[in-house]
Amino acid sequence: DSGVTQTPKHLITATGQRVTLRCSPRSGDLSVYWYQQSLDQGLQFLIQYYNGEERAKGNILERFSAQQFPDLHSELNLSSLELGDSALYFCASSVGAGGTTGELFFGEGSRLTVL
């Protein structure tokens, strides 16, 4: 158990819909990262937050948005969903903006299926 909690574990929805994925980082971790894992794209970095502020942005679509709240949990919002958005979405956390040695601790992921 990494200490990172993600909900829901599984989500099935239709094209055009909007969903919210939630992540609670490890106790004490200030940074939260979102990654998308799909068969054809591998593990893609989406976005990073540090103590409520956006720190880095990767290959995140404009239809997607995220935020980190004062209690440090984070939400990833996916809207106008397309079939190609079906993937496993991971949240990870680390101690500081980088952490003492930089490793990330991953949740078990939220599997999104768009029909």
Added chain:
Amino acid sequence: AQSVTQLGSHVSVSEGALVLLRCNYSSSVPPYLFWYVQYPNQGLQLLLKYTTGATLVKGINGFEAEFKKSETSFHLTKPSAHMSDAAEYFCAVRPNSYDKVIFGPGTSLSVIP
């Protein structure tokens, strides 16, 4: 830009045989390097990491990796494969402690009885 390559998307070894998973990275300075393992329907778990100091790094489950700056490599090895080692393995690089972590495409390891 930083990148990570993993030679071989699928590797099969016999139980008890040596496991060798290859990873090369591009970086202008020695970065932080990681190997993660992903079992089916699970998240990524840290196997081992290199930050500074000793270039031979030991991790969990009998795995180890050696950082070779001249070759920009960080290959993962295990002397004797076990059935439970079957999983997806990801090499990752982080240029510094404040930058994002970049993952390689992954290598799927199969262990044949």
